[in-house]
Amino acid sequence: MPLEKLRRINAVKIEVPQDYKPGMRTKGIIYVDEVLEKELEAQSIAQVANVATLPGIVGASLAMPDIHTGYGFTIGGVAAFDIKDGIISPGGVGYDINCGVRLLRSNLKKEDVIPRVKDLVEVLYNQIPSGVGSKGKIRLGHEDERKLLLKGARWAVENGFGSREDLEYTESGGCIDGADPDLISQRAYERGRAQQGTLGSGNHFTEIQYIDEIYDEKAAESLGLFRDQITVMIHTGSRGFGHQVCTDFLEVMENAVKKYNIELPDKELACAPYNSPEAQDYLSAMKAAANYAWANRQCIMHWVKESFMQVLNAGPNALGMSLIYDVAHNIAKVEEHTVGGRKVKLIVHRKGATRAFPPGHPELPNAYKSIGQPVLIPGDMGRASFVLLGTEMAMQESFGSTCHGAGRVMSRHQAIKRAKGRSIRREMEDKGIFVRSAGRETLAEEMSEAYKDISNVVDVVHKAGISKKVARLRPIGVIKG
Amino acid sequence: MHCLRLSKKQLDEGRKYEQLDISGDVGLRIRGNTMEELFENAASGMFELITDTSQIKAEDKRTVVIDADNYETLLIRWLNELVFLFDAHNFVGKVFDICLSETILSAVVRGAYFDPKVNERRLLVKAATYHRLSLTKKDSEWEAEVVFDI
Numbered sequence: 001m002p003l004e005k006l007r008r009i010n011a012v013k014i015e016v017p018q019d020y021k022p023g024m025r026t027k028g029i030i031y032v033d034e035v036l037e038k039e040l041e042a043q044s045i046a047q048v049a050n051v052a053t054l055p056g057i058v059g060a061s062l063a064m065p066d067i068h069t070g071y072g073f074t075i076g077g078v079a080a081f082d083i084k085d086g087i088i089s090p091g092g093v094g095y096d097i098n099c100g101v102r103l104l105r106s107n108l109k110k111e112d113v114i115p116r117v118k119d120l121v122e123v124l125y126n127q128i129p130s131g132v133g134s135k136g137k138i139r140l141g142h143e144d145e146r147k148l149l150l151k152g153a154r155w156a157v158e159n160g161f162g163s164r165e166d167l168e169y170t171e172s173g174g175c176i177d178g179a180d181p182d183l184i185s186q187r188a189y190e191r192g193r194a195q196q197g198t199l200g201s202g203n204h205f206t207e208i209q210y211i212d213e214i215y216d217e218k219a220a221e222s223l224g225l226f227r228d229q230i231t232v233m234i235h236t237g238s239r240g241f242g243h244q245v246c247t248d249f250l251e252v253m254e255n256a257v258k259k260y261n262i263e264l265p266d267k268e269l270a271c272a273p274y275n276s277p278e279a280q281d282y283l284s285a286m287k288a289a290a291n292y293a294w295a296n297r298q299c300i301m302h303w304v305k306e307s308f309m310q311v312l313n314a315g316p317n318a319l320g321m322s323l324i325y326d327v328a329h330n331i332a333k334v335e336e337h338t339v340g341g342r343k344v345k346l347i348v349h350r351k352g353a354t355r356a357f358p359p360g361h362p363e364l365p366n367a368y369k370s371i372g373q374p375v376l377i378p379g380d381m382g383r384a385s386f387v388l389l390g391t392e393m394a395m396q397e398s399f400g401s402t403c404h405g406a407g408r409v410m411s412r413h414q415a416i417k418r419a420k421g422r423s424i425r426r427e428m429e430d431k432g433i434f435v436r437s438a439g440r441e442t443l444a445e446e447m448s449e450a451y452k453d454i455s456n457v458v459d460v461v462h463k464a465g466i467s468k469k470v471a472r473l474r475p476i477g478v479i480k481g
Numbered sequence: 482m483h484c485l486r487l488s489k490k491q492l493d494e495g496r497k498y499e500q501l502d503i504s505g506d507v508g509l510r511i512r513g514n515t516m517e518e519l520f521e522n523a524a525s526g527m528f529e530l531i532t533d534t535s536q537i538k539a540e541d542k543r544t545v546v547i548d549a550d551n552y553e554t555l556l557i558r559w560l561n562e563l564v565f566l567f568d569a570h571n572f573v574g575k576v577f578d579i580c581l582s583e584t585i586l587s588a589v590v591r592g593a594y595f596d597p598k599v600n601e602r603r604l605l606v607k608a609a610t611y612h613r614l615s616l617t618k619k620d621s622e623w624e625a626e627v628v629f630d631i
Binding site: 041068069070071072075095096131132133134135187190191193195200201202240243244246247250267268408409410411412413414438439440441481 | 500502503504505507531532561564565567568569570571595596597600601602603604605607608610611612630631
């Protein structure tokens with residue numbers, strides 16, 4: 001597909017015009033500057049265009065600067081559909097339902113932690129089951145698992161993992177209503193039984209960081225953040241449970257496409273009309289998986305706090321570790337948005353995109369009402385991560401959404417090849433970052449060069465005004481799967 | 482179900498499957514003299530993505546029976562069934578005795594239970610997908626390409 005058909009709107013946005021591909025019902029918009037534009041894959045542009053052909057799409061088919069080719073929908077994609085005549089698609093959510101990020105603050109400064117960071121990494125690695133084939137410390141009986149699917153992070157709190165206050169600082173309170181455990185396959189139950197409280201593999205991590213740059217002092221103060229402060233970031237999702245829900249419902253949707261005569265430019269966009277039983281069943285199952293993920297991050301956070309207390313021999317008050325916020329970046333949600341001056345209910349798909357609600361939004365906790373929703377953007381393990389805030393511009397332009405991470409530029413093979421003969425662990429240590437990983441090749445696959453520079457990604461959404469920078473976090477200890 | 486298998490010369494090791502370089506994910510190009518052999522090699526190739534299967538003994542047994550409308554869907558369902566056996570039960574397949582009757586597959590899978598302390602941890606395969614899926618006959622061989630979400 002010709003790249004010259006793309007039109008630059010301004011320094012941070014390009015348009016995929018409606019005639020880019022036959023059947024497009026709307027245009028596409030990709031948030032990229034001229035630097036990141038060079039890394040655009042032709043296939044991911046085609047995917048933005050394909051999503052624009054889906055029935056009931058409202059506004060443009062959007063992609064964030066961390067765009068890369070995904071299953072049907074791009075990663076970094078945002079698409080909103082009318083709940084009266086639109087569709088819902090598992091491909092618009094992804095396999096790892098409610099993959100997301102949470103960030104903990106602390107009273108600690110980097111000089112308190114750096115001398116013990118090796119020990120902390122070791123204990124965290126032992127406390128948080130990670131990597132291929134690892135099973136969690138929590139074994140769920142069938143009834144427990146059903147309860148967890150209904151209650152999400154609340155289940156974790158009721159079982160001694162963290163406090164009720166944490167729920168207030170979690171997107172959707174850590175639980176979406178409407179999950180239906182009866183719609184979950186036996187296979188998903190079996191995959192979920194021993195994976196609650198596990199990190200997984202690939203780009204998932206638990207990271208000890210410090211704040212090295214504050215961009216907005218006032219907002220940082222409201223969030224309880226200060227320079228040189230130690231934070232911990234947890235990036236994981238719904239594990240095998242969510243993967244199985246996606247696998248199960250892709251088959252359901254494939255049949256729905258035939259049943260409802262939906263014309264698709266790509267089979268991977270399999271979907272169903274929002275009001276069909278197939279779509280509603282998927283939504284209820286997806287909510288169960290989202291709740292599984294919120295419980296998962298809540299349990300892992302509990303072990304992070306325990307590990308810090310053990311290694312630093314300090315009590316909870318001295319450490320002052322508390323949840324800043326928890327965001328989902330692979331999810332579909334029914335939300336109210338203003339389109340053409342009218343308030344409408346839409347099913348917003350965010351796949352590798354983060355909700356970024358503005359100040360005053362009713363879904364924000366009271367403490368953040370005046371500043372907007374914290375947006376947590378994990379970078380690669382060697383560079384940085386960011387705390388941003390949601391904005392009114394995001395509500396107007398991107399259905400209250402922004403980017404989610406760095407996005408790969410190198411395939412696994414390229415990365416492994418590039419790492420040949422090098423010790424990535426040693427290189428990281430030379431930069432003052434201690435890493436522990438379960439997989440033999442994880443560090444090579446996950447090295448910094450394999451990803452876009454997160455700073456470029458974040459600068460684009462900041463300049464576009466769909467979120468604003470508050471703080472930059474530098475890693476000092478990383479636990480990988 | 483009774484199933485006859487023609488004894489054919491197996492492909493060389495390197496021709497059974499090869500990894501495909503795909504940004505963010507991983508793919509396999511799989512070949513087989515027969516459809517059964519293609520399904521067998523696909524399974525071997527996938528488990529090789531997960532761990533070093535030379536460390537796995539064929540000491541335990543699982544049976545799989547699935548069907549589909551066509552061979553492409555059957556291949557994805559077969560691989561996802563194996564993903565499930567690994568992810569839920571840590572079972573790694575080593576030897577696959579596959580019987581196809583039209584698009585009904587029945588298989589006896591022999592292998593062992595993965596121990597993260599002993600076995601090598603490679604990729605966490607979330608699912609076999611329809612992304613870029615192909616299954617064709619090239620000369621006298623079957624060839625398929627499958628992308629896995631990792």
